[in-house]
Amino acid sequence: MQLARRHLLDHGACLPSALNDRLARSWQRSLHAGLPPFGGRELAEPVGGLSLSQSLEQNAQMLSFARPVMDFMYGQIRGGDCMVVLADVDSMLLHTVGDHGFLTKAQRVELRTGASWRESVRGTNAIGTAIEDASALQVRAGEHYLERNGFLHCSAAPIFTAQGAVAGAIDISGDERASHMHALGLASSAARLIENNWLKARYRDAVRVHLHSAAEGLDTPAEGIVVLSESGTLLGANQEAIRALRLAPHDFFALQLETRLQERLAHLLARTGREPHTVRLPDGRRMFLRVERPTQRTPSRAVVPEAHEPRLDALAASDTGDTQWRRAAQQVRRILDKPIALLIQGESGVGKEVFARACHDSGPRRGRPFVAVNCAAIPESLIEAELFGYAPGAYTGAQKGGSLGRIREAEGGTLFLDEIGDMPLLLQTRLLRVLQEKKVTPLGGTPVPVDFALVSATHCVLADAVAEGRFRSDLYYRLNGFSVKLPALREREDFDALATRMLAQWDDGGVRIAPDLLAALRGYAWPGNLRQLASVLQTACALRDPAHEPAIDWPHLASDLRDALASPAARVQPAGKAAETRAISVGQANAAPEAAPPAALRKIAHQAIAQALADGGGNVSEAARRLGISRQTIYRHLKKADAEA
Structure with a gap:
């Protein structure tokens, strides 16, 4: 396959007969993505911490049905120098199980939890290409685009949602010298089993x-x-069923099934619990049917949506009961199928990226790339190349094969620009041109057409930034096609439900929070919002002894948080009155002098930043990521703290 790679680089096309048509197309996509097949190009480190936790939360349902199937699969191939892998729709690895020796080998190429195996990042590989093509695939040894992955023999099958969108993939990877004759069939059967169990559980009342x-x-x-x-x-x-009945995406939540089965609904339901019977489809094919109904039907918004909320989607799955959040979701649903840019506003840490991802997964571009860019976390000197990409040899130190850039990685899907208010003015001008012309020009390259949905987010008031000359007014109006504001945690009505959902990520034994501690947490100002709550609960789960401590309690909290919870100044009134007496957040602590917060709350913000810096080893970028704020905010707080000292 070395010759095939050289031929691809020299001629821009695959060597005839070296690969089947599908793999050849994938190799060409990999080349177009700017990936050099040879050499040791540095790849992004696997994500961890809060980012991984959010991905696990977003895919919690798929995970719950995949784990037992993966354990069963591994039992069939144990000792075969291999592993079983579950990935999400973005080809991020969520869970692995396998032989210890092979897991160690796999880590050499980052085949581990938190790593992205998207085709545009890792080249042709079973996981990323199966998701890209929405079809099962086997990639053997040298068929991998990147030479470094040539020791792998991988078989992956996509997992689909109940509406036919790709949700992820299940994969069997092993040493290329071992025998994997039935791996692809096993992976495909496992994917079908996961889908069927997930479907029946999700619609148990249907x-x-x-x-x-x-x-x-x-x-x-x-x-x-x-x-x-x-x-x-x-x-x-x-x-x-989608194949047998020839269903299309627009059929869901719209089609009356009796028209496809050519049998009246009343007749169909009358056969519930009886022996299978036959129907004739419109094309003349005969099908055997068996009808099942729940023994006791309980009205459920998860099964029969309200007339104004026609879609059972990722937004609905993220709904834990807050009125403001639900109103924002209902409004956004109306524009998801329209070319309208979405602007999400809200304090740092309120879940803007999670909301944006749910919007993507609920719209017509679900199953396509969701590319998130934190405009405040990329050094200003690198953000242009990161966003727009560059041609081979565009500048000294550039990767030999060039770079596609984050905008082109979002082709066909959604580009999410987080902390857009921190984008430098020069880059704002280039971004505006991309939005106007629907083309992106890589550094040193020529314009390339692009198609993506645009979602932006900010914790600051962009209108104020425009007035101060820090943000272009024309770009602001482009971004603000439709705007929603997400509530701060202290304003939400669903604190208990949020805490319960978060706890389920780190403890599947039904752990609870002690009542008096729960009341204190519920009334806390939460300067870091959802990010801070997630960090607190994750740490508490780690400190709890499951054998002797049935609940999370005060001893499982860090001392600075215990002190803050005990401070009356750190408490807020219940949701509904929060607008009258709002506590300060880390992001808000930069207000003008006349709106300065009470000293006690400012101290809480300083403590949160100090703790994040300590946890991140003094790395300001890491601390900013943990808190969900910009580095500039941290520097301003540190400067203010020094002045006060």
């Missing part, structure tokens, strides 16, 4: 139709499963 072309095929992994409302509206289906 009418369920099982179908197959043969009566013996019912109750097997090869059966099709369709779920529908009591009125007969199609809610979801597995891949077998």
Whole structure:
């Protein structure tokens, strides 16, 4: 395959007969992404901490059904110098299980939790390419685009949601010298099993139709499963049913299933619990059906949506009961299928990126790339190359093969620009040109057409930045096609539900929070918002002894937080009155002198920054990431603290 790689670099096309058509197309995409197949190009480190926790939370349902299947799969191949991998829709690895010796080998190429194996980052590989193509794939040894991955033999199958969008992939990877004859079939069967169990659990209160072309095929992994409302509206289906009934994405939450099955709904429901019967599809094919209904139906917004909220989507899955958050989600749903830029406002740490990702996963571009760029975390000298990419040899020190740039990585999907208010003015001008012309010009290159949905977020008031000359007014109006504001944690009505959901990430044993501590946490000002709460709960879970301590309690908190919780100045009134007496957040502590916060609250903000700096080993960028604020905010706080000292 060395010759094939050289031929690709020299001629821009794959060597005939070296690869099958699908792999050849993937190699060419990898080359177009600026990836050199040879050499030791540095790759992004796997993410961890809060970023990984957020990904695990976003994929909690898929994970819960995938883990037991992965354990079963590994039991079949244990000792074969291999591993089983679960990845999300962005090809980030969420969970792995495998032989210790091979796991060690796999770490050499970052085949481990938190790493991205997206095709545009790692070249042709089973996980990233299966997700890119939405189809099962085997990539053997030298068929990997990057030479360094040539010791791998990988088989991956995509996992689909109930509405046919790619949710992730399950993969079997092993040493290329070992035998993996049935790996692709095993991975495909595992993906179908995960999908079926996930579908049935998510719609446990819905009418369920099982179908197959043969009566013996019912109750097997090869059966099709369709779920529908009591009125007969199609809610979801597995891949077998989507293929058998030739369903399209726009059919979900709109199609009356009786039109596709050519049988009246009343007749269909009357057969609940009976022996399978047959129907004729419009094209003349015969299908065997069995209908199941819940024994006791409980009204549920997760199964039968309200008329004004027609989609059961990622936004709905993120809804934990807060009125302000729900109103923002309902408003955004109306523009997701329109070319309208979305601007998300809110204090640092309120979950703007999580909300943006849920918007992406709920819209027509779900299953395509979601590329997040923190404009405040990239050094100003590098942000231009990071966003727009560069041609090979564009400048001294540039990667030999050039770089695609984050904007082009978002092709067909969503570009999320976080902390857009911190973008330098020169870059604002270039970004505006991209939005106007729908083309991006890499450094040293020529214009390339781009297509993406744009979502931006900021913790500052952009209108004020425009008035002060720090932000271009024309770019502001481009970004602000539609704006929503997410509530601060102290303003939300769903604190208990949020805490419960977060705890489930780090403790699956149903751990609770002691009542008096929960009341104190509920009334705290939370200067770091959701990010701070997640950090506090994760640490508390780690400190709790599961054998002797049934609940998280005061001893499991850091001393500075215990002191803050005991301070009356750090408490806020219940949601609903929060607008009247709002506590200060880390981001707000930069207000003008006439709006300066009480000294006690300013001290809390300083303590939060000091703790984040300590946890990050003094690294300001890492501290900013942990708190969800910009580095400039930290520097201003440190300067103010020195002045006060």
